[in-house]
Amino acid sequence: MHSVEYVVVGGGVVGAATAWNLAGRGAEVTLLEANELASGASGGPGRRGVRVGGRDLRELPLARRAQDLWPELDALLGEPTGYHCNGRLTLYDVEIAGASGWQSLPARVQAQRAAGVACEIADRDRLDEMQPGIADDVRFGLYTPHDGTADHPATTRAFAAAATGLGATVREHTEVAGIEPDEDGSVVLRLKTGDRLRATRGVILAANRAIPRLLGDAVGLTLPLWEKATQITFVSPPPGFALNHQIGHARRSLSVKMTDEGSVMLSGGRPGGWDPATGVGTTDPAVLRGTLADLSATLPALDGAEVLAVDNSRADTSTIDLIPVIDTVPGLDSVFVGTGWSGHGFALAPAVGEAFADWALKGERPETLRPFTFDRIGAGRPS
Known part of the structure; x- marks a missing residue:
């Protein structure tokens, strides 16, 4: 042995x-x-999100340390990670009870800054400068400039x-x-x-x-855990569309990123079908419809975008x-x-x-x- x-x-x-x-x-x-x-x-x-913004407060010290390490990894490892820092905008369109409402933003900013996380509240005029094409009903955004993505x-x-x-x-x-x-x-x-x-x-x-x-x-x-496979969708943006930052939404299961190939990647936590016994995922048409509806409501310029691929092949565990x-x-x-x-x-x-x-x-x-x-x-x- x-x-x-x-x-x-x-x-x-x-x-x-x-x-x-x-x-x-x-x-x-x-x-x-x-x-x-x-x-x-x-x-x-x-691409996978590398974010600190919006984390559970218990995760913030760990996430903040990871944020310091990510930009150095290519040099430290001697291999490319595909890391790119382009910031993240989380959009708020209504005031409702809880952390998904825009009145929670000052408290969230204070908590994140206390943990060393750079963030700022963007009003509607600022949002239009940062990311043209956001839906008219969005009132505010929370911007975390040091968030990014990697391969x-x-x-x-x-x-x-x-x-x-x-x-x-x-x-x-x-x-x-x-x-x-x-x-x-x-x-x-x-x-x-x-x-x-x-x-x-x-x-x-x-x-x-x-x-x-x-x-x-x-x-x-x-262990009280369960498995789920988040369904990921790739769509083709119209000519001239540019995504300047990652986009999230406070009350929608939506995360929007650009891929290296120029398509738009949609995720956000909605699971498709998954069989833990076989380890095989199946895409769910209802999840796809919900994701596309949320995309259209958040970024109208992508309404009707052609679906290129849907993937539900990788499962994670949740608590x-x-x-x-x-x-x-x-x-x-x-x-x-x-x-x-x-x-x-x-x-x-x-x-x-x-x-x-x-x-x-x-x-x-x-x-x-x-x-x-x-x-x-x-x-x-x-x-």
Whole structure:
């Protein structure tokens, strides 16, 4: 049985970022991926948002750290991530109770600025300057100038390649069948190949969808998570249309971005069909109709835009409060877990990888990770 200091399970962006951070600090690391790098939620077409604006307040310190890291990654990794900072406008058209109403904007700005997030309120005249073509009923926008986008598969592979360059071992098509704590404090991983791999100092479980099964089998821990595959649509803009910033809407499930190829990418959290047993997604025509209706109501210039493609092939896990679980397994302090990303894992990944490495090497939970415990969502063992 081969031994290594740290084993990272999962070749998505969080796992690859963690392996790179550990290897960069001199640790012996093996990264295991059941399929291929970026084959899960860290893959797929288009661009992924890298935003700090609008985050849950508990995520802001972690998101703010990630915001500092993103512009440096191409140089640090030696590979392109496709990162581009073009700012984000979140639009507000009505006053309703709660954070989706425009009267909440001063409070939101104060909270975000207190966390070091640059943001400003844009009135209607300012919105017309920043992004012509916004619907007439929009009254205000919240602008976060340092938000951006990046290529998710390219970023994942860049982290993995850089980790390999620092001495880490990356093994694709190597599925973990189970994990077993040993009496000496190490953890043994049983592989589907029949081999066994001992982690002498720690295991980082970053395999997302596979984590509930692994923890259920190993220690009987039940995680209240569910899987969903966000449906993504690509449309062709009319001649002369330009999207100057990412566009979101406070009360609509809509996020609008430009792709490198010049199409417009629509997302925002609406899930299509997804079968957790087979890992296969199916597009939902009703979701497509709702997305196009929201697009027309927000950016009328794109009303009737030709649909180029619809994708529903990648699933993420979600928690009831829509922030991730980043914690150690109860009774197994050397097993670290990152799951339940709720659509936020990609943007946070550079900071999460850094924090995981700090925790694993120093044995002390970083302050940025304190809100993301198992306990808060009622994870536990069957009675």
